[in-house]
Every structure is written in structure tokens, then in C-alpha cells.
Amino acid sequence: MRKNMTALFDIVYHIRSNRDRLSATEQKIADIILDDIAFAAAASIDQLATKASVSIATISRFAKAVGCEDIRDLKLKLAQASAVGTRFLADVPVVEESAFYARICSEVESTLRANLARFVEADFRAGANALNSARLIYVGGMGGGSTMLADEVQYRIARLGLPVTAYHDPVLLRMLAATLTEKDVLVLLSVTGVTPELLEVADIAREYGAQIIAMTAPQSPLAEKANVLLPVMTEETDFIFKPSASRYGVLLAVDILATELALLRKQESKELLRRVKFALDEYRGGDNRLPLGD
Incomplete structure (x- = not known):
């Protein structure tokens, strides 16, 4: 409780x-x-x-x-x-626009490189295997970045033909977690790994045997509840006025997991992606190098 x-x-x-x-x-x-x-x-x-x-x-x-x-x-x-x-209380010096543009880009790049260096290939393969064999996949994320990134997980996996849905309402997530079985997978995203509602949802899902894939901070309470942990490291700077770069670390993990999953079912993925591209081109037109989306 x-x-x-x-x-x-x-x-x-x-x-x-x-x-x-x-x-x-x-x-x-x-x-x-x-x-x-x-x-x-x-x-x-x-x-x-x-x-x-x-x-x-x-x-x-x-x-x-x-x-x-x-x-x-x-x-x-x-x-x-x-x-x-x-950093949220003291006055900060004014930063020139050109300086903070470059600073934002630099922190995104640093976040990506720092996380890539810590990622373990076997963890992503384990996550891809769990998703590939799942009866159904639910994705949960709350707050700012994790809400958007939970939807991103849904978008990446759905085009591979797997049954996946993202949710953000904590009460609905509790309800859905109670319906899961050992054949199902729950993907939870939280940069901090301490959001109480997500921890409770994880406990409910585990009670009924579902596998938990967590994209979160290592050694966090959520990480301890995961069957498959995809650790995301964050390092917040003193420049509080820009959005956190941490979400790029999660986005990198999402892209790697989705790619591992697509390669795991390579022929089927290729055919489904072809269908998606064909359906989009038929609808919107454009050349053959437009992305699978918009």
C-alpha cells in the first residue's frame, strides 16, 4: 500500500x-x-x-x-x-541562444552515448523474445516523457503485427494488470522508477504471472520488479529551463528493442513493413524513401 x-x-x-x-x-x-x-x-x-x-x-x-x-x-x-x-532555487546566468542550442544538442548526444555504452545486447534479446511469444502486450507510462514514450513503444511494435496497446490511466492500468496471465507481457516505462502507481501495477501483474519489461533507472524500485530490465541512465544538469535529455535514452532503448524484435521475426517483419509502406503510399503518395509513418 x-x-x-x-x-x-x-x-x-x-x-x-x-x-x-x-x-x-x-x-x-x-x-x-x-x-x-x-x-x-x-x-x-x-x-x-x-x-x-x-x-x-x-x-x-x-x-x-x-x-x-x-x-x-x-x-x-x-x-x-x-x-x-x-538548481531550482538559485539565479542562473543568462545563456546566449546560440550557446543553449548547442548545449541541448550536446546533452542529447551525451545521453545517447552514455546509455549505449551501458546497454547489454542479451537484455534486449531477452525482451524481444518475451514480446515475440506474448499473447498480448500492454505498455504503461505516466507523467511527461514516459507517457509519450509508452505510445512510441506501441507504434514501433504494432507495425510488426503484434497485439500491443499503451495506457496511461493508473486505475485502468491496475484493472488491466489484474487480467494478465503468464502468457502476457507488461512493458513499463519510468525514468525515475519510483512512480507509486506503476510500482503497484507491476506488483499486480507479477501476482498473475505476467512478465515485466522495465525501461527505467537501474537499482530503482521498478527495476527490482522487472523480469527483463533495460536500464536507462539519467544525469540532470543545472540548466533547468530545457526539457530533460533523459527521454532520448529511453527512446534509444525503444528503438533497439523494436529492431531486435523485427530481426527476430525477419521475414514476417519484412512483409508487414512492406504492406504498411504500400498502404501509406497508396493513401498519401510520395517517393519510396518516405518513412513508415508521418
Whole structure:
């Protein structure tokens, strides 16, 4: 069972949104905290009061003014806020457009090369064999990149003539997992490997004997539940304004798995891909080098 969820309280948001309504001395505390949340979370109350040149009583009033029960509650919420990492809190220098264009490309390339170096051919062959012999294949992914990539798995496998469907709704995934058998395969995608709903879906599917193929972080909770693990390594940078490059590592794993599967059933794949190309060309026209899709 998932642990009880507590109500979200974003202390950084509350301090920023209430700042203009605070007294002048309380605003000094707000500015000190917002300027260095990591310091405010780690500092003693005396240190915080000294840095803001205010009394401890003023800090107590400030805590209540921004929605905390007391100073202790303020400190707890500051510690929670600082846990997201300084890259989401500190100011960052302006990056020239040409520089960040190249930076995005460089991080994509680094992600691809780092993951390719860690991939093990036998793992992908095991995944392809499981898919090839499956009665049916369900694919699950939630959130941002994993939702899109779950659909991508469906698109890659469907054109090879195998019964595959991607789902993203956590309740529906639970229901479907309960219908699986030892003849079925569940492919789960999660860059972090800690999404509670996916972990529960994996447990349900395993209970009924289904095989789990996981594209996720090694040593993650989801990785431990997999029959076949296709590990995807991620390394987030301090430049938070661009989309994560981690999804390219998953996409590489998807392409390799789909190619292994196609080669495993080479003659059948060739004929089915020919049919797909013929049907598309008949519909849209174009030359013989257009891709199998759009």
C-alpha cells in the first residue's frame, strides 16, 4: 500500500505571494530566506535572526504570517523546500541562444552515448523474445516523457503485427494488470522508477504471472520488479529551463528493442513493413524513401 499523502504546502510560494503584505521587518526575513533557502533551512533561529537583524519574536510572527504553525514548522517546510536542489532555487546566468542550442544538442548526444555504452545486447534479446511469444502486450507510462514514450513503444511494435496497446490511466492500468496471465507481457516505462502507481501495477501483474519489461533507472524500485530490465541512465544538469535529455535514452532503448524484435521475426517483419509502406503510399503518395509513418 502506498503511504498516506500529506497536503502540499509550498513555503517558497507562500513567502513570495505574501511578501508585500508583511511588515517591513518581516519582509527582511522573507528576503533573507528567498535569497538563500539552503542557508535558511540549515541555520539556527539565532543565526537567521542575526542575519536579518530582527528578534526571534519577529521570526515567530513571520512564520505564522506565511502560513506556518510556529518557527519549528517554518524550519521543517524550509528543509522540504531546499530538498528540490539549488538548481531550482538559485539565479542562473543568462545563456546566449546560440550557446543553449548547442548545449541541448550536446546533452542529447551525451545521453545517447552514455546509455549505449551501458546497454547489454542479451537484455534486449531477452525482451524481444518475451514480446515475440506474448499473447498480448500492454505498455504503461505516466507523467511527461514516459507517457509519450509508452505510445512510441506501441507504434514501433504494432507495425510488426503484434497485439500491443499503451495506457496511461493508473486505475485502468491496475484493472488491466489484474487480467494478465503468464502468457502476457507488461512493458513499463519510468525514468525515475519510483512512480507509486506503476510500482503497484507491476506488483499486480507479477501476482498473475505476467512478465515485466522495465525501461527505467537501474537499482530503482521498478527495476527490482522487472523480469527483463533495460536500464536507462539519467544525469540532470543545472540548466533547468530545457526539457530533460533523459527521454532520448529511453527512446534509444525503444528503438533497439523494436529492431531486435523485427530481426527476430525477419521475414514476417519484412512483409508487414512492406504492406504498411504500400498502404501509406497508396493513401498519401510520395517517393519510396518516405518513412513508415508521418
